[in-house]
Amino acid sequence: MGRMVELAEQIQAACAAIRGGWPGTPRVGMILGTGLGGLAARIERKVAIPYAAVPHFAVSTVESHAGQLVCGELNGCPLVAMEGRLHYYEGYSLQQVTFPVRVMRALGAEILIVTNAAGGMNPHFDLADVVVIEDHINLIGDNPLRGPNDDRLGPRFPDMSQPYDRGLIDLARQTALDLGLSCPKGVFVAVAGPNLETRAEYRMLRGMGADLVGMSTVPEVLVAVHAGLKVLGFSVVTDLCLPDALEPVEISRILEVAARGGRRLEQIIPALLAKLPPA
Numbered sequence: 001m002g003r004m005v006e007l008a009e010q011i012q013a014a015c016a017a018i019r020g021g022w023p024g025t026p027r028v029g030m031i032l033g034t035g036l037g038g039l040a041a042r043i044e045r046k047v048a049i050p051y052a053a054v055p056h057f058a059v060s061t062v063e064s065h066a067g068q069l070v071c072g073e074l075n076g077c078p079l080v081a082m083e084g085r086l087h088y089y090e091g092y093s094l095q096q097v098t099f100p101v102r103v104m105r106a107l108g109a110e111i112l113i114v115t116n117a118a119g120g121m122n123p124h125f126d127l128a129d130v131v132v133i134e135d136h137i138n139l140i141g142d143n144p145l146r147g148p149n150d151d152r153l154g155p156r157f158p159d160m161s162q163p164y165d166r167g168l169i170d171l172a173r174q175t176a177l178d179l180g181l182s183c184p185k186g187v188f189v190a191v192a193g194p195n196l197e198t199r200a201e202y203r204m205l206r207g208m209g210a211d212l213v214g215m216s217t218v219p220e221v222l223v224a225v226h227a228g229l230k231v232l233g234f235s236v237v238t239d240l241c242l243p244d245a246l247e248p249v250e251i252s253r254i255l256e257v258a259a260r261g262g263r264r265l266e267q268i269i270p271a272l273l274a275k276l277p278p279a
């Protein structure tokens with residue numbers, strides 16, 4: 001019981017600090033993945049709040065992640081964006097990794113948009129492709145919902161028959177099509193990292209039915225579904241993970257490709273926000 005009360009209180013304390021800096025009510029919470037921070041620069045009437053200024057937020061350690069909440073509007077839609085996410089491989093617990101999602105929900109968000117840089121295992125994918133996540137597999141070996149459940153925050157056994165909202169998936173693909181961009185769907189598998197996979201592992205993951213692999217996203221989506229948020233997820237394919245033609249990856253190259261895909265996301269996401277059905 002103590003831990004549940006504590007989580008609810010921590011969420012309220014974080015909300016209060018954010019409201020002190022930004023008085024808005026977000027409709028959307030957004031998490032910007034590795035190399036995909038460019039969207040944050042497009043947010044209007046913005047207030048940036050460093051994670052360090054929010055009680056109970058962990059601070060991101062990865063260089064390619066800025067570590068601030070950017071609050072404001074994108075195409076008229078009020079939102080809170082995480083510029084820089086927290087990863088399990090940095091040493092955080094999954095409760096720490098997903099705490100900001102709880103806070104976004106408590107601030108009033110109804111929709112979570114998650115983005116990530118991912119390895120593409122589907123041979124039809126190209127570098128810098130934007131792929132809409134249609135389902136996921138959790139291979140992290142841990143779960144952010146492990147431990148006592150606070151029934152005020154969500155159910156003990158959350159349903160996962162449709163974690164990614166069908167209507168939002170269709171809207172994303174139609175929006176991309178209208179912009180002349182292709183936007184395939186894919187199944188995302190999350191691994192703990194920080195190493196990339198061996199050929200044998202890519203072969204196994206592909207055989208399991210995954211199209212994309214990455215070191216994030218699934219924990220945040222589990223908590224979002226638990227909390228009753230609608231979820232939309234995008235991966236940018238930053239490296240091609242074909243076991244029989246695998247080449248060593250360089251992180252600098254991954255970031256470069258992520259930036260290319262990021263420019264596509266910067267077209268798709270604002271256009272999509274303008275088309276959201278009324279709340």
Ligand code: HPA
Pocket residue numbers: 117118119120191195196197213214215238239241254
């Ligand atoms: N594996 C895991 N995570 C990743 C990859 C990958 O190939 N590419 C980008 N993130």
